[in-house]
Amino acid sequence: MIASQTSSSALLSPPTIRNRFLDEFVNDTEFSHIGEVEAITTAKKVVVCGSIIPASNYSRWYYIACKVCATTLTMENKESHEGEIDGETSLNQFKGKYKCRSMKCNGAIVNAVARYRVPFDVQDSTGSILALTLWEGQALPIFKITAMDLFKRLVESGANPDEILPKEIHDIEGQIFAFKINIQQYNINKEGSSYNIYRLTKDKNIIDELQKKHELNLPQEPTSDSSNEDFVTHPDINMSDKDSVNIEDDDVTTLETNT
Numbered sequence: 735m736i737a738s739q740t741s742s743s744a745l746l747s748p749p750t751i752r753n754r755f756l757d758e759f760v761n762d763t764e765f766s767h768i769g770e771v772e773a774i775t776t777a778k779k780v781v782v783c784g785s786i787i788p789a790s791n792y793s794r795w796y797y798i799a800c801k802v803c804a805t806t807l808t809m810e811n812k813e814s815h816e817g818e819i820d821g822e823t824s825l826n827q828f829k830g831k832y833k834c835r836s837m838k839c840n841g842a843i844v845n846a847v848a849r850y851r852v853p854f855d856v857q858d859s860t861g862s863i864l865a866l867t868l869w870e871g872q873a874l875p876i877f878k879i880t881a882m883d884l885f886k887r888l889v890e891s892g893a894n895p896d897e898i899l900p901k902e903i904h905d906i907e908g909q910i911f912a913f914k915i916n917i918q919q920y921n922i923n924k925e926g927s928s929y930n931i932y933r934l935t936k937d938k939n940i941i942d943e944l945q946k947k948h949e950l951n952l953p954q955e956p957t958s959d960s961s962n963e964d965f966v967t968h969p970d971i972n973m974s975d976k977d978s979v980n981i982e983d984d985d986v987t988t989l990e991t992n993t
């Protein structure tokens with residue numbers, strides 16, 4: 735399941751599909767200026783467009799996930815401690831087995847994997863800011879490396895993944911994206927909560943059309959690698975309306991596990 739989402743080349747869309755995404759982002763989905771999102775009182779998907787700035791309440795960029803269902807695992811879920819020497823640091827978090835209490839896994843013993851949960855803010859030309867969360871399926875086409883592989887690379891280079899922001903994530907600062915975000919009931923109930931991204935794109939046609947149609951006047955991007963401009967991400971399987979992942983950390987919004 736995870737592997738099927740990892741190929742960024744598969745996300746490059748042929749022209750007909752790109753037109754469909756252009757319609758989806760520009761014509762078929764309600765647009766909202768960033769400053770107006772928090773006034774929305776109905777659960778629905780809307781498109782916003784803006785540039786990425788560092789999150790004001792920055793927290794860890796990954797979480798420990800069940801390899802089967804992507805639900806958050808904590809040390810309390812840990813069942814076996816094979817391979818551990820120095821307690822629960824670094825790669826040891828991903829050794830041994832965990833008990834997953836999600837509805838899907840129902841207490842099954844599972845392996846753990848690092849997955850992206852990157853908090854950041856997005857800003858438009860009015861200066862309004864919205865907190866978004868980037869999950870694994872949306873992050874892969876941008877970073878071109880899984881969170882687990884990035885985690886291993888940092889550890890191998892002697893860095894502590896809990897203490898640094900990887901270059902891949904640092905590099906998206908200032909970049910402009912169009913986001914189709916999922917406004918859920920908990921966003922409406924909790925002011926200032928972080929919104930989940932349903933799809934995102936850097937496709938220049940889509941962003942240009944949105945800028946024109948809604949007079950966005952977004953700032954120029956810093957010169958950056960333009961090789962990833964054409965992708966439109968697929969909705970993250972684990973972030974669909976029906977199967978929200980149950981996130982248990984206190985530092986981000988708690989998602990409801992739907993029945």
Ligand SMILES: [Zn+2]
Pocket residue numbers: 800801802803804805834835836838839844
């Ligand atoms: Zn699970």
